[in-house]
Amino acid sequence: MEWNFKSGVPIYSQIIDELTMRIASRAYAPGEKLPSVRDLAMDAGVNPNTMQRALAELERRGLVYTERTSGRFVTKDETILQGLNGALAGRYIEELVDRLEKIGMERSEIAAAIADWLARNN
Amino acid sequence: MEWNFKSGVPIYSQIIDELTMRIASRAYAPGEKLPSVRDLAMDAGVNPNTMQRALAELERRGLVYTERTSGRFVTKDETILQGLNGALAGRYIEELVDRLEKIGMERSEIAAAIADWLARNN
Amino acid sequence: MEWNFKSGVPIYSQIIDELTMRIASRAYAPGEKLPSVRDLAMDAGVNPNTMQRALAELERRGLVYTERTSGRFVTKDETILQGLNGALAGRYIEELVDRLEKIGMERSEIAAAIADWLARNN
Amino acid sequence: MEWNFKSGVPIYSQIIDELTMRIASRAYAPGEKLPSVRDLAMDAGVNPNTMQRALAELERRGLVYTERTSGRFVTKDETILQGLNGALAGRYIEELVDRLEKIGMERSEIAAAIADWLARNN
DNA sequence: GTGGTCTAGACCACC
DNA sequence: GTGGTCTAGACCACA
Numbered sequence: 141m142e143w144n145f146k147s148g149v150p151i152y153s154q155i156i157d158e159l160t161m162r163i164a165s166r167a168y169a170p171g172e173k174l175p176s177v178r179d180l181a182m183d184a185g186v187n188p189n190t191m192q193r194a195l196a197e198l199e200r201r202g203l204v205y206t207e208r209t210s211g212r213f214v215t216k217d218e219t220i221l222q223g224l225n226g227a228l229a230g231r232y233i234e235e236l237v238d239r240l241e242k243i244g245m246e247r248s249e250i251a252a253a254i255a256d257w258l259a260r261n262n
Numbered sequence: 263m264e265w266n267f268k269s270g271v272p273i274y275s276q277i278i279d280e281l282t283m284r285i286a287s288r289a290y291a292p293g294e295k296l297p298s299v300r301d302l303a304m305d306a307g308v309n310p311n312t313m314q315r316a317l318a319e320l321e322r323r324g325l326v327y328t329e330r331t332s333g334r335f336v337t338k339d340e341t342i343l344q345g346l347n348g349a350l351a352g353r354y355i356e357e358l359v360d361r362l363e364k365i366g367m368e369r370s371e372i373a374a375a376i377a378d379w380l381a382r383n384n
Numbered sequence: 385m386e387w388n389f390k391s392g393v394p395i396y397s398q399i400i401d402e403l404t405m406r407i408a409s410r411a412y413a414p415g416e417k418l419p420s421v422r423d424l425a426m427d428a429g430v431n432p433n434t435m436q437r438a439l440a441e442l443e444r445r446g447l448v449y450t451e452r453t454s455g456r457f458v459t460k461d462e463t464i465l466q467g468l469n470g471a472l473a474g475r476y477i478e479e480l481v482d483r484l485e486k487i488g489m490e491r492s493e494i495a496a497a498i499a500d501w502l503a504r505n506n
Numbered sequence: 507m508e509w510n511f512k513s514g515v516p517i518y519s520q521i522i523d524e525l526t527m528r529i530a531s532r533a534y535a536p537g538e539k540l541p542s543v544r545d546l547a548m549d550a551g552v553n554p555n556t557m558q559r560a561l562a563e564l565e566r567r568g569l570v571y572t573e574r575t576s577g578r579f580v581t582k583d584e585t586i587l588q589g590l591n592g593a594l595a596g597r598y599i600e601e602l603v604d605r606l607e608k609i610g611m612e613r614s615e616i617a618a619a620i621a622d623w624l625a626r627n628n
Numbered sequence: 629g630t631g632g633t634c635t636a637g638a639c640c641a642c643c
Numbered sequence: 644g645t646g647g648t649c650t651a652g653a654c655c656a657c658a
């Protein structure tokens with residue numbers, strides 16, 4: 141697993157994104173115990189407090205839950221996990237469209253380009 | 263314009279990507295004179311040698327050309343600029359598909375999700 | 385049992401309140417022997433002198449009595465215990481009304497809100 | 507204004523409660539600029555980070571909003587402020603009922619005691 | 629000046 | 644060992 145942080149964006153926010161992605165992709169499976177805050181922090185090369193902050197936010201969003209003395213676990217709520225996929229997909233698609241519009245493509249061209257790409261790389 | 267570099271990826275390569283994007287999006291218009299290497303380097307907060315290396319590569323790719331005594335200019339070759347758009351678009355689309363596959367979506371779901379998104383955000 | 389002391393209020397006074405509450409709620413039953421001053425002090429994390437002062441005041445109020453050689457006991461006088469309930473209830477109710485007035489509610493609104501709450505949580 | 511913190515309860519959480527109360531009571535009026543994080547922190551005798559955390563939570567709840575470089579302001583959204591009153595009132599009433607039940611009173615006695623108190627102190 | 633982020637290091641409760 | 648809280652102090656962007 142790689143932890144590449146862009147400058148100019150809060151690290152804790154990038155951590156949230158990365159962990160969200162791992163949960164959505166089931167790299168961290170539902171019900172699975174996450175590494176400890178300290179381990180995750182060391183792995184990512186950040187301060188435990190920073191990792192703690194990211195995990196607290198994930199908990200607020202219902203993606204993980206805390207078992208006081210034994211650790212944090214990925215939610216088993218499939219409703220949340222499904223919604224997660226939809227939300228992430230939407231964000232990613234929007235980012236693509238933004239990028240393509242930024243280089244001057246119209247919505248119709250974008251749709252065509254994607255359809256074309258998918259046809260050629262199926 | 264922002265210069266946010268990810269760690270773990272060669273800076274000069276990220277510079278190439280950024281400048282390519284600016285040329286493709288016509289932020290640097292065809293025939294326009296680019297800022298000096300020194301200015302670009304300072305702006306990006308990198309060593310001038312690094313910026314020089316990136317520009318040399320762009321020149322090799324035909325995106326810019328050097329006027330010996332007066333500086334570097336964006337190519338006016340529309341064929342190249344058009345091809346650039348296609349290439350960039352392809353890379354972006356591929357990245358999206360990768361991301362969506364990473365969170366467990368099938369090609370068919372991906373196509374559906376994009377079509378859906380475009381329909382809802384037209 | 386928890387002993388959480390607010391700063392800014394004399395500890396012995398908070399101890400009196402807490403013990404009064406325990407007696408009113410029959411957590412310390414009528415006629416029951418209280419723990420020793422030293423034990424109570426250790427449990428509350430205060431100086432034995434402080435606990436002693438609080439117990440003396442409870443004795444003055446007739447809530448406990450001292451059996452010279454065997455310790456302190458909760459009063460068995462039901463009149464006192466009943467009065468205690470009334471007094472405590474009055475204090476609690478007053479505190480609630482104060483709080484609600486502090487956030488801008490009128491007496492009539494307060495009465496309505498309480499009635500409403502009791503109806504919904506019966 | 508007093509800042510008395512109970513031990514055993516996170517300070518930032520008590521700060522949230524206190525500030526919520528001040529907003530609900532219009533001690534901090536809608537649209538009013540709050541003191542700076544640093545000033546509030548000094549006033550409460552806590553670390554600025556602790557105050558920051560509390561304010562971030564209030565912002566998440568929509569009670570305050572941030573104007574990047576000029577400070578934090580109380581929301582002007584009357585809907586939120588009204589809802590706040592209801593929520594706070596509910597919490598306070600529940601706490602009273604809990605207390606009275608703890609000293610052995612039945613719901614019917616509680617209702618009677620409150621009605622009685624209000625009648626005597628109108 | 630403002631809010632926001634990050635780190636380093638401490639201490640606590642829980643089991 | 645686990646998560647949670649708090650402090651002290653630094654640095655940044657913004658206007």
